[in-house]
């Protein structure tokens with residue numbers, strides 16, 4: 164099968180089909196121009212993703228502050244995504260349970276896709292579309308936040324989770340690729356990145372770190388010695 168060398172669908176940088184390769188010895192360090200160009204195009208295409216994000220920086224700042232207020236009250240963040248988005252979502256929960264830049268108390272944040280036994284049992288017994296929705300019913304409480312990451316904004320398991328969360332008065336945020344899309348429509352608020360899928364995922368990590376900056380700043384402003392320990396029976 165002839166590979167599709169173009170990036171034309173994204174309306175971003177496009178590449179012509181490469182000429183036939185000369186025989187290349189492994190380890191020779193030779194990089195043909197078409198390969199060099201596709202790598203350069205990928206890097207160039209990060210910039211539109213970043214521009215898209217910069218236009219939504221106010222929302223990221225508001226999310227960080229809002230999340231700080233809720234988690235300081237003892238509410239919880241639930242997060243989920245598939246594939247690359249699962250990795251990004253897990254990065255966020257690690258920043259909250261561990262720490263971001265500076266020392267502070269830990270907060271309750273769970274990546275639902277990382278619950279391997281629950282995921283496999285629910286998928287096996289109820290179907291993959293229910294893997295997150297059922298966990299939202301189990302772990303989510305009124306006033307919590309559910310953040311859902313998706314490049315397409317179409318994954319049925321995320322859409323179902325958003326639907327269940329809304330019924331439970333859990334605030335829903337979507338971090339997606341180009342929008343509008345079904346997930347951004349289903350959630351209370353969304354940050355959408357107008358970029359190729361892989362570049363959107365890279366943008367998602369930047370968005371999450373930016374949100375963590377706002378979160379940590381707000382936690383620092385409002386912290387008491389027992390901050391984050393209220394409401395869920397921990398001491």
Ligand SMILES: O=C(CO)[C@@H](O)[C@H](O)[C@H](O)[C@H](O)COP(=O)(O)O
Nearest residue numbers: 245246247248313314315316318361
């Ligand atoms: O990382 C990538 C592609 O960049 C893939 O693993 C990708 O995350 C998977 O195909 C996901 O299943 C796509 O789901 P979604 O982001 O559209 O909700």
